[in-house]
């Protein structure tokens with residue numbers, strides 16, 4: 201069972217209290233953008249086997265969206281952080297690098 | 308290869324069963340092949356089989372990181388149906404279903420195809436309208452399905468409760484020639500036939516890189532060394548994104564866990580397959596007597612082949628109203644597979660940005676039923692370099708162009 205700490209209310213919530221929202225830090229492309237950019241934004245997810253940054257909602261708690269860094273190959277959680285972040289915070293990146301030296305970093 | 312038959316069985320019975328041959332060889336890889344297929348699941352093996360049978364291409368290797376049939380092909384709940392809404396889906400799934408009818412004879416291997424009939428229950432008025440529409444579409448497509456009343460549902464499935472109260476049964480979409488087959492046997496039967504044609508099935512060999520020159524594939528790096536090839540087929544289901552990245556492109560695919568479970572074996576009580584898409588559950592009874600049960604996918608990206616327990620609980624909780632007798636059953640085993648979900652819930656059978664490299668993926672939660680048809684279409688694509696009518700609409704560029712084959716609206720959870 202997955203347990204994520206909500207960065208807003210501090211609750212250590214288990215999975216049934218949360219709803220998953222897919223890949224985080226997507227760059228949005230709307231009207232006027234190229235077909236390739238729009239397709240990549242809509243459909244082409246990174247889907248890595250390993251470190252993944254993703255959106256979650258504390259659905260049966262404070263109701264807020266937040267972000268999490270998690271490994272899809274082991275389900276290990278590296279940390280959670282507020283949805284207002286445009287990229288993963290430095291302390292979480294450092295923690296992942298220490299644990300996964302082969303990880304190529306956030307891009 | 309010695310053929311399997313009733314005479315072979317009798318001969319071996321007198322021979323203390325000492326004379327059975329190995330069903331397939333375990334060769335060491337050659338330096339290069341005319342075609343290499345990554346992934347010895349049902350789709351990869353069927354692709355190789357039809358490359359040999361339909362196109363005479365037999366200098367082929369199938370490379371598998373684990374054991375053949377150990378991916379989703381050996382983890383699924385074996386439902387076979389072709390009652391899809393969209394024309395391209397109905398065409399390829401019906402091709403597959405009709406090939407299943409004679410696959411045991413074709414492969415000389417008993418895949419235990421059991422066209423026992425399949426019901427998709429309508430438990431809301433929205434579903435009633437949806438399935439009536441599907442029946443009309445199917446009749447135009449040449450797929451034999453019909454709409455049946457709650458009374459007929461009860462006659463076909465005596466253990467069902469049609470009265471609700473939450474989700475009363477309002478009717479069902481019935482495909483009399485839908486059913487099940489033995490999943491392992493499908494992989495094993497194709498593997499034996501491929502090996503007999505002289506193809507190399509290389510197990511315990513992981514592809515770790517794709518090599519190319521001037522935009523064309525030249526071979527694959529593996530844990531058993533470099534293997535050259537003129538054509539490459541990527542058929543790795545949940546790992547499609549990972550292998551596509553090795554080949555230098557990204558796919559509209561996400562990998563998630565899908566779980567299933569079986570009960571303790573009980574006496575025969577249900578001789579059809581029943582799917583209840585509103586409550587996200589479905590059930591059939593195996594020949595061993597176990598009730599085989601599945602539900603919807605877990606919600607987050609996952610490569611661990613195990614899912615979250617609460618999804619199992621949700622599936623059973625929902626099914627108990629419709630099948631009250633299962634509340635007394637002990638559940639024996641539960642497992643997960645990693646399914647490759649596309650944006651429109653339809654598969655991809657396509658050329659790729661890399662020359663001579665082809666991909667077959669995105670079958671997600673429902674590709675077991677498609678194995679023969681998918682292999683047929685993929686072999687055609689790999690042999691000719693261009694898709695035939697079965698594969699044409701399933702190219703990977705449809706997402707860019709908005710040509711979706713939208714089965715997510717049509718089928719809900721369905722497998």
Ligand SMILES: Cc1cc2nc3c(=O)[nH]c(=O)nc-3n(C[C@H](O)[C@H](O)[C@H](O)COP(=O)(O)OP(=O)(O)OC[C@H]3O[C@@H](n4cnc5c(N)ncnc54)[C@H](O)[C@@H]3O)c2cc1C
Pocket residue numbers: 345346347348349350351370371372373374375376377378379380381382383384385386387512513514515542543544545546550565566567601642643644645646670671672673674675676677722
């Ligand atoms: C629980 C569950 C229930 C299901 N129920 C149904 C159902 O009732 N009806 C239905 O039609 N479908 C069902 N499905 C879906 C169906 O199982 C799949 O769509 C189908 O089996 C996919 O077959 P495949 O050959 O593409 O993939 P797989 O059988 O997964 O084969 C892919 C193979 O590629 C190998 N591979 C991956 N990466 C590499 C690499 N780098 N190098 C070498 N080899 C590699 C894997 O080890 C694997 O053996 C279900 C799936 C699950 C998980």
Ligand SMILES: [Zn+2]
Pocket residue numbers: 206207208209210211258261262263264
């Ligand atoms: Zn919260």
